[in-house]
Amino acid sequence: MSSTRPSPATDDIPAVTVKGVTKRFGDTEVLQGIDLSVPTGATTCLIGPSGSGKSTLLRCIAFLEEATTGTILIHGDPLGFAEGPNGQRSRLSPQKIRAVRSRIGMVFQQFNLWPHMTALGNVCEALVTVRKMKRSEAEDLGMAQLSRVGLENRAGHYPSELSGGQQQRVAIARALALDPEILLFDEPTASLDPELTGEVLNVMRDLADSGMTLLVVTHEIGFAATVGRRIAFLDHGKLLLNGTPQELFGEPRHPRLGQFLETYLDRGAATLL
Amino acid sequence: MTLDFGLMLDKMPEILSGLWVTLWMWVVSTILGAALGFLVATARRYGPAAVNWFLKLCVEILRGTPFLVQLFLLYFGGPFVGLRLEPVPAGLIGLTIYASAYFSEIFRAGFQAVPRGHVEAAECVGLSRTQILRRIIAPEMTMLVLPQCVNMAIILIKETAILSIITVPEMTMVIGAIGSQQYAFVDAMFLLAIFYWVLVEICGFLGRLAEARLSKFRFAVS
Ligand SMILES: Nc1ncnc2c1ncn2[C@@H]1O[C@H](COP(=O)(O)OP(=O)(O)O)[C@@H](O)[C@H]1O
Ligand SMILES: [Mg+2]
Numbered sequence: 001m002s003s004t005r006p007s008p009a010t011d012d013i014p015a016v017t018v019k020g021v022t023k024r025f026g027d028t029e030v031l032q033g034i035d036l037s038v039p040t041g042a043t044t045c046l047i048g049p050s051g052s053g054k055s056t057l058l059r060c061i062a063f064l065e066e067a068t069t070g071t072i073l074i075h076g077d078p079l080g081f082a083e084g085p086n087g088q089r090s091r092l093s094p095q096k097i098r099a100v101r102s103r104i105g106m107v108f109q110q111f112n113l114w115p116h117m118t119a120l121g122n123v124c125e126a127l128v129t130v131r132k133m134k135r136s137e138a139e140d141l142g143m144a145q146l147s148r149v150g151l152e153n154r155a156g157h158y159p160s161e162l163s164g165g166q167q168q169r170v171a172i173a174r175a176l177a178l179d180p181e182i183l184l185f186d187e188p189t190a191s192l193d194p195e196l197t198g199e200v201l202n203v204m205r206d207l208a209d210s211g212m213t214l215l216v217v218t219h220e221i222g223f224a225a226t227v228g229r230r231i232a233f234l235d236h237g238k239l240l241l242n243g244t245p246q247e248l249f250g251e252p253r254h255p256r257l258g259q260f261l262e263t264y265l266d267r268g269a270a271t272l273l
Numbered sequence: 274m275t276l277d278f279g280l281m282l283d284k285m286p287e288i289l290s291g292l293w294v295t296l297w298m299w300v301v302s303t304i305l306g307a308a309l310g311f312l313v314a315t316a317r318r319y320g321p322a323a324v325n326w327f328l329k330l331c332v333e334i335l336r337g338t339p340f341l342v343q344l345f346l347l348y349f350g351g352p353f354v355g356l357r358l359e360p361v362p363a364g365l366i367g368l369t370i371y372a373s374a375y376f377s378e379i380f381r382a383g384f385q386a387v388p389r390g391h392v393e394a395a396e397c398v399g400l401s402r403t404q405i406l407r408r409i410i411a412p413e414m415t416m417l418v419l420p421q422c423v424n425m426a427i428i429l430i431k432e433t434a435i436l437s438i439i440t441v442p443e444m445t446m447v448i449g450a451i452g453s454q455q456y457a458f459v460d461a462m463f464l465l466a467i468f469y470w471v472l473v474e475i476c477g478f479l480g481r482l483a484e485a486r487l488s489k490f491r492f493a494v495s
Binding site: 062064098101102104105106108110112113114115116125126129130171174175178 | 388390391393394395396397398399400401404408409412413416
């Protein structure tokens with residue numbers, strides 16, 4: 001599986017390249033021409049007001065939505081559509097699409113664990129059904145992933161028997177089990193009680209420290225400022241700002257970003273900037 | 274009303290054989306009806322629009338007419354189109370088709386109740402469409418619709434009584450016949466009511482048992 005990892009020589013190719021991506025839902029253009037590159041081996045945080053299109057962009061990168069126009073590359077390989085010489089798009093075969101998609105892991109706000117499987121069952125499912133691993137092998141690997149998120153002693157629990165924070169950590173282990181090149185997070189702590197966000201953020205911090213490529217949509221500005229190598233600020237379907245935390249959060253601040261950050265001052269995030 | 278159970282005791286072998294016919298025809302038509310209903314619901318959800326439209330019409334007709342009428346049409350009307358069936362196969366086919374219409378509606382609602390995110394999570398880890406149906410949607414749906422399925426099974430056990438109309442030798446026919454011969458029709462019907470009620474209670478009990486076993490993963494918070 002490690003053979004799917006890019007060799008160090010290709011590490012200067014971004015993990016994700018988004019080129020001119022637009023997305024329409026009916027008459028509304030939710031993404032209005034996004035260009036973004038996500039560096040390999042670092043954490044990029046995507047912030048912005050609610051409804052600005054963060055989830056839609058992340059879902060396009062996970063190929064849960066198809067971009068209306070534009071191209072997305074995963075380590076240089078086209079996702080979903082190949083671009084012809086004249087810029088026309090043609091759909092790739094389902095196998096090709098799945099091959100590229102399998103290099104991306106996704107963690108949802110709502111965890112989306114399968115309720116009829118135990119924690120270990122959730123982590124092992126794709127290893128057995130997709131990767132055709134033997135159940136015992138898959139379980140060894142699954143246990144290793146569960147210990148990585150500190151849940152090896154919850155392997156036999158069903159999602160309903162776990163706290164929200166534990167469920168989200170299982171969901172992270174499930175994504176990690178497939179050894180993805182990039183992990184996408186869509187507001188992973190937004191549906192958790194405040195006292196449970198820490199355990200999930202800590203796991204994510206460990207992943208970032210271990211050199212994984214993370215793309216995180218988050219309202220945890222403190223996390224973005226301390227863990228994010230790059231911050232992208234999305235507003236009304238446009239990528240307004242993209243830079244280091246210092247560039248974005250330091251003075252002078254872009255007025256729209258300033259406005260957006262104001263809403264967090266009450267929550268004590270200002271002290272973290 | 275003179276309850277003469279001694280008299281009924283003499284007829285025990287017949288009664289037991291009637292009970293047996295009721296039981297197996299109920300179990301088989303429930304299982305086949307649920308399986309067929311699942312196929313119909315799946316075809317309606319994933320098949321072409323024309324298939325969905327056609328099956329919807331069939332389901333509407335089956336749900337909009339009495340089982341008694343459907344059974345008459347199958348058994349007495351069948352020969353006019355070259356379909357000549359013995360009572361037992363006719364009853365089994367009729368009950369299965371009748372059941373499948375209701376089961377398909379139960380499963381259709383079940384499909385809609387599986388959270389979209391659970392399917393998306395499966396897509397993200399690379400499961401194919403059929404793997405998602407088999408590994409995620411079908412099991413999740415089963416636990417969501419289990420109470421309605423138990424309810425349907427209970428309705429079906431009572432519907433088996435109608436099979437007596439086309440001379441299927443099930444419980445109602447056997448006990449009804451004994452009652453008429455012995456001029457104790459009310460007693461016989463009373464006994465019959467108790468039999469059905471006990472079967473319904475057993476079915477309900479098994480359903481609750483299954484639900485309790487599934488409950489730990491039924492209400493996953495998400
Ligand atoms: N499936 C959809 N159909 C129609 N509109 C949608 C759909 N998904 C998202 N939208 C709209 O797109 C906009 C951006 O949504 P989203 O990407 O979820 O924003 P964010 O994650 O930044 O809060 C919103 O106005 C939302 O209503
Ligand atoms: Mg969102």
